[in-house]
Amino acid sequence: MTDSGERTTMTRRTAIGGAAALAAAGFQTAPAYAGSGHGHDKTVRLSVLGTTDLHGNVFNWDYFKNAEYDDSAHNDIGLAKISTLVTAYRDQLAQDRHAPRPLLLDAGDTIQGTPLSYYFAKIEPITGGHIHPMAAAMNAIGYDAAALGNHEFNYGLDILRRFQQQLKFPLLGANAQDWTTGLPVFPPYVLKKVHVPGRAPITVGILGLTNPGTAIWDKAVVENKIKFGGIVELAKLWVPRVRKAGADVVIVSAHSGMDTSSSYGDALPVPENASVLMAETVPGIDAVLVGHAHQEIPERLVTNKVTGEQVLLTEPLKWGMRLSVIDLDLQHVRGCWKVVSRHSQVLNANSVAADPKVVDVLQKDHDKVVGYVNSKIGTCKEAMSAATAPWEDTAALDFINFVQADAVSKALAGTPQANLPVLAIAAPFNRAAKIPAGEVSVRDVAGLYIFDNTLLGVTMTGAQIKAYLEFSARYYKQVSGPGPFPSSDVTNAPTPTAPPGTPDYNYDVMGGLAKPLTYKIDIAKAAGARILDLQYGQVAVTDDQQFVVAVNNYRQSGGGNFPHVSKAPVVYNRQVEIRQLMIDYVTATGEVDPATFHTTDWSLVSNGAPIVINS
Known part of the structure; x- marks a missing residue:
């Protein structure tokens, strides 16, 4: 023991x-x-x-x-x-x-x-x-x-x-x-x-x-x-x-x-x-x-x-x-x-x-x-860390989004929404979280998702997706130039509803399952006008395009006050905990391979040019 x-x-x-x-x-x-x-x-x-x-x-x-x-x-x-x-x-x-x-x-x-x-x-x-x-x-x-x-x-x-x-x-x-x-x-x-x-x-x-x-x-x-x-x-x-x-x-x-x-x-x-x-x-x-x-x-x-x-x-x-x-x-x-x-x-x-x-x-x-949290359930080919997840696309958050979107997509088989593209959202809950290369335990996986949220699927339009991402991008402070910037100068911007600064759990990253959802966040621009080049499968997202979005119950029920999601039609809700889905995925597959789900789909820019952020 x-x-x-x-x-x-x-x-x-x-x-x-x-x-x-x-x-x-x-x-x-x-x-x-x-x-x-x-x-x-x-x-x-x-x-x-x-x-x-x-x-x-x-x-x-x-x-x-x-x-x-x-x-x-x-x-x-x-x-x-x-x-x-x-x-x-x-x-x-x-x-x-x-x-x-x-x-x-x-x-x-x-x-x-x-x-x-x-x-x-x-x-x-x-x-x-x-x-x-x-x-x-x-x-x-x-x-x-x-x-x-x-x-x-x-x-x-x-x-x-x-x-x-x-x-x-x-x-x-x-x-x-x-x-x-x-x-x-x-x-x-x-x-x-x-x-x-x-x-x-x-x-x-x-x-x-x-x-x-x-x-x-x-x-x-x-x-x-x-x-x-x-x-x-x-x-x-x-x-x-x-x-x-x-x-x-x-x-x-x-x-x-x-x-x-x-x-x-x-x-x-x-x-x-x-x-x-x-x-x-x-x-x-x-x-x-x-x-x-x-x-x-x-x-x-x-x-x-x-x-x-x-x-x-x-x-x-x-x-x-x-x-x-x-x-x-x-x-x-x-x-x-x-x-x-x-x-x-x-x-x-x-x-x-x-x-x-x-x-x-x-x-x-x-x-x-x-004993339970230290039990080994699989292996990981490459180490994954959430340390930089608030300002760059990481395998750690892509893993969460992959598991969520995969679960919703499989559950939609045979339904009217079965052919809709599936997206997922995840927040950088825990910057200290990491999954090591080699053996993976329950606690390694659970550390990526420290809340007991359950998974839902809702339908949203392309216009609603963009509005959602714009709201999420309020998390960033407005800066100009290529940097380098310390992360504290860029993240956790104060807002009227969060005067001390927007917490990490109220910043969402969105990703696609079958095809990538790609976008840039221009933090030289004012909040509300930051999302650039929003594409799904390398094609511009249209306002009336339909998507299924995998979300947690906190967000779907209005937590964080993100737009549209709380009123969006629910097409999946089996009351399954996201953390347990992640544990079950590793247990069932025996291996986590970041190459199967991680690509760099979003990035921060200033006036369209890449910026550098130091942790």
């Missing part, structure tokens, strides 16, 4: 606990409220700990690299390390006999994202009786509540409901509503009675809200079953109800980023990211644990426009890299607890060792998945 990642990690750091662990993680004691103390007229500090976007990470392990996880910032990941921080924080508070026990929350996207979570959804599904690794880990740590994330729906409602049943705490989603009645199909909130030694208990209301984009991104799973109201709209409905139910404090766990924006444009009437908007416009919220955007925001304070009260927001990055610590100072005023001061910070998980308790619970699952 391949050595597991956590055994490697456990030898790397000396286990530390309590105050030393917190100090190493960057903990700073929150400033005390001016009236603090332990008398009946003094404040009580309620602490709430939070994680988000764990995405199937328990161990500090990169399954695609078969090595301990590391990045340029030397972050560590996983619930095993989060558990160490949580235990240290609880232990520190336990030394103060007046301090309430802290609550522990999560803001969603839990059961998708790693081979560990994939394996127990698809290879050995938890519907067969096995407890989901994330449920086992979160139960062991002792979470109090979690919100649904949009990725919770990726594997279908049966897996999600089984995961929900396995949890020892509620999975909340006030805006996940029955398609017909509008009633919530998950618990909207939970009330937690927090014991305060010698004082009245604090009743904490925890409201969960998930991302309305789920209606687009997992349309095939939720359509006609679950609809998703807006974050702000449903908070306005439920926060007063939580208060009326007896909550002294209201905390929202929201799988929705801080600042108002939407990757799906106007495809939905409500924004994807709306946590600050909610805090500003919905009265009665004390703090928000934010998720979805994968940002590290230790503390943000906004003023509610109705009450004038401050609302605290914090987002602890992703994958268990950080733990948010919310400190709320409360005073007992006229028989009720009232928040009088608030502060938050994040703790860094890279400073501590994994909790042996969590490691022991999940080690067998981890070892099983490490």
Whole structure:
């Protein structure tokens, strides 16, 4: 058996606990409220700990690299390390006999994202009786509540409901509503009675809200079953109800980023990211644990426009890299607890060792998945890398497009679309992905396609294809001259819907199956007028020419807000995962030969002349 990642990690750091662990993680004691103390007229500090976007990470392990996880910032990941921080924080508070026990929350996207979570959804599904690794880990740590994330729906409602049943705490989603009645199909909130030694208990209301984009991104799973109201709209409905139910404090766990924006444009009437908007416009919220955007925001304070009260927001990055610590100072005023001061910070998980308790619970699952992803399934004649895929035609992305187009083409046999030319789209999801020459494992192939997307086929016209490629080409910054340019000067251009820069996953490369689809992208020109010499089989594409395009479910359902594709007629949808199609192709053929599918069909130019880009 391949050595597991956590055994490697456990030898790397000396286990530390309590105050030393917190100090190493960057903990700073929150400033005390001016009236603090332990008398009946003094404040009580309620602490709430939070994680988000764990995405199937328990161990500090990169399954695609078969090595301990590391990045340029030397972050560590996983619930095993989060558990160490949580235990240290609880232990520190336990030394103060007046301090309430802290609550522990999560803001969603839990059961998708790693081979560990994939394996127990698809290879050995938890519907067969096995407890989901994330449920086992979160139960062991002792979470109090979690919100649904949009990725919770990726594997279908049966897996999600089984995961929900396995949890020892509620999975909340006030805006996940029955398609017909509008009633919530998950618990909207939970009330937690927090014991305060010698004082009245604090009743904490925890409201969960998930991302309305789920209606687009997992349309095939939720359509006609679950609809998703807006974050702000449903908070306005439920926060007063939580208060009326007896909550002294209201905390929202929201799988929705801080600042108002939407990757799906106007495809939905409500924004994807709306946590600050909610805090500003919905009265009665004390703090928000934010998720979805994968940002590290230790503390943000906004003023509610109705009450004038401050609302605290914090987002602890992703994958268990950080733990948010919310400190709320409360005073007992006229028989009720009232928040009088608030502060938050994040703790860094890279400073501590994994909790042996969590490691022991999940080690067998981890070892099983490490063995699975390292199993050999074929060979590759030439190495393929995605490192330069965002700015040049590579065999790596051509392989994805070939497998997708081939699967759709074979499925169309005997249908009215059987004779239409088949194209496919792929995005450079993972610049670090590569398939080596020689033996190829499951993890080599899976690393090229890190999302659990399924494959569809739609029909589009030549004019729509060109518009699609023009939209995709917004990914590039406008430059002139032959270069050489560093890639950072050319890729990831900011747009109104992506002010920090267009992510790699929202840039699509398109290719043909039986014949090449060729084009040039002139990045000296303004966005919207960049696609030159669009040809299929060396013949200019006409506006009314008909094509079948193989796309992933994220794109077809409106993800990225690309034109035409979400409304295009669907001619293929067997709910087959693209990553699994790639694995099956290598397993069936036994060999990957880039010469059979890779040609240079598109290129970047400046005023028609080739340009040079350095990585």
